[in-house]
Amino acid sequence: MNRDDPTDSPAEDRLVGSVADREDQAVEAALRPKDLGEFIGQEKVREQLDLVLRAARARGATADHVLLSGAPGLGKTTLSMIIAAEMGAPIRITSGPAIQHAGDLAAILSSLQEGEVLFLDEIHRMSRPAEEMLYMAMEDFRVDVIVGKGPGATAIPLELPPFTLVGATTRAGLLPPPLRDRFGFTAHMEFYEPHELERVVHRSASLLDVGVEGEGAAEIAGRSRGTPRIANRLLRRVRDYAQVKADGRITQEIASAALAVYEVDARGLDRLDRAVLEALLKLFGGGPVGLSTLAVAVGEERETVEEVAEPFLVREGLLARTPRGRVATPAAWAHLGLTPPRQAGTGNGQQDLFGT
Ligand SMILES: Nc1ncnc2c1ncn2[C@@H]1O[C@H](COP(=O)(O)OP(=O)(O)OP(=O)(O)O)[C@@H](O)[C@H]1O
Numbered sequence: 550m551n552r553d554d555p556t557d558s559p560a561e562d563r564l565v566g567s568v569a570d571r572e573d574q575a576v577e578a579a580l581r582p583k584d585l586g587e588f589i590g591q592e593k594v595r596e597q598l599d600l601v602l603r604a605a606r607a608r609g610a611t612a613d614h615v616l617l618s619g620a621p622g623l624g625k626t627t628l629s630m631i632i633a634a635e636m637g638a639p640i641r642i643t644s645g646p647a648i649q650h651a652g653d654l655a656a657i658l659s660s661l662q663e664g665e666v667l668f669l670d671e672i673h674r675m676s677r678p679a680e681e682m683l684y685m686a687m688e689d690f691r692v693d694v695i696v697g698k699g700p701g702a703t704a705i706p707l708e709l710p711p712f713t714l715v716g717a718t719t720r721a722g723l724l725p726p727p728l729r730d731r732f733g734f735t736a737h738m739e740f741y742e743p744h745e746l747e748r749v750v751h752r753s754a755s756l757l758d759v760g761v762e763g764e765g766a767a768e769i770a771g772r773s774r775g776t777p778r779i780a781n782r783l784l785r786r787v788r789d790y791a792q793v794k795a796d797g798r799i800t801q802e803i804a805s806a807a808l809a810v811y812e813v814d815a816r817g818l819d820r821l822d823r824a825v826l827e828a829l830l831k832l833f834g835g836g837p838v839g840l841s842t843l844a845v846a847v848g849e850e851r852e853t854v855e856e857v858a859e860p861f862l863v864r865e866g867l868l869a870r871t872p873r874g875r876v877a878t879p880a881a882w883a884h885l886g887l888t889p890p891r892q893a894g895t896g897n898g899q900q901d902l903f904g905t
């Protein structure tokens with residue numbers, strides 16, 4: 550499996566997976582908010598970024614380097630483009646895995662225009678030598694280009710025009726402190742509230758020219774796992790259903806029927822998420838059970854359960870990872886409509902658990 554290709558991951562065929570698929574990539578460009586005013590939610594980040602950019606503009610200076618951290622699909626790439634647009638600057642887009650050698654980075658840096666925004670996606674996956682070159686470039690707008698090999702090699706210092714580095718990472722914890730410290734501003738993006746996702750759905754629906762009622766948008770938002778990318782994806786699937794089965798308008802009934810067809814439940818869990826929970830509750834009495842055992846029980850790879858299903862289940866408070874294994878929370882029992890063993894009456898409870 551090619552780990553650098555986001556479409557080649559276990560999350561690929563999941564309607565609620567947060568990794569972008571090919572269709573997303575095509576549609577996302579059209580749905581991206583173009584300026585801070587259009588960007589929904591993330592109030593704190595927006596307010597802080599607005600100050601940083603306004604102040605830089607007023608000084609006629611290049612904006613400070615910005616680090617954007619947060620889960621996939623929350624708007625990091627979108628914000629990087631907004632930063633460039635708000636500064637009236639061009640943007641160059643690259644990513645950590647694309648920079649294999651320090652020389653690749655030197656080539657990019659030395660071709661930047663003054664004030665340009667360099668967007669470095671997945672910055673935590675850059676190679677060590679490139680990272681060290683970046684330290685100097687960020688701080689002193691200078692790189693040392695090494696010419697020649699062995700004892701005769703010489704470092705030629707190269708002045709760079711001032712630029713703004715926008716780094717994005719889903720794993721801020723993996724960034725070495727010297728790199729993290731060189732950003733003037735760090736924005737941590739949170740998952741979105743349902744009412745914010747409703748606005749995302751309304752905005753996207755109007756761009757896609759789809760009619761959606763308030764309750765229809767709320768239905769989609771509530772199942773979108775706090776993630777605009779998923780909200781946009783579910784909206785497109787519900788639109789398909791509305792076109793084929795009704796008059797194209799998205800009502801609450803249509804949204805809910807459509808998402809039932811796609812097996813996305815009221816809380817945003819899909820087939821895999823529910824399979825993991827059901828196995829945990831019905832086969833292992835709520836745990837603790839080891840990850841490998843749980844994976845075998847649902848017929849999936851260990852990694853798929855751990856990386857694809859668990860993060861959301863943990864975040865939703867349905868599953869806990871403990872040193873002794875995976876444990877279901879009371880909310881998990883409630884979500885699947887089952888009775889936890891301790892509260893169950895002796896005979897009936899066991900039947901509830903294992904009988905069906
Ligand atoms: N605040 C927002 N308001 C409206 N739409 C948004 C917002 N944030 C993200 N989106 C939409 O969600 C989609 C995904 O956003 P984006 O590509 O910026 O996420 P990302 O954080 O870069 O994800 P990844 O980590 O996978 O690269 C885009 O189509 C974008 O239009």
Ligand SMILES: [Mg+2]
Nearest residue numbers: 625626627670
């Ligand atoms: Mg991105």
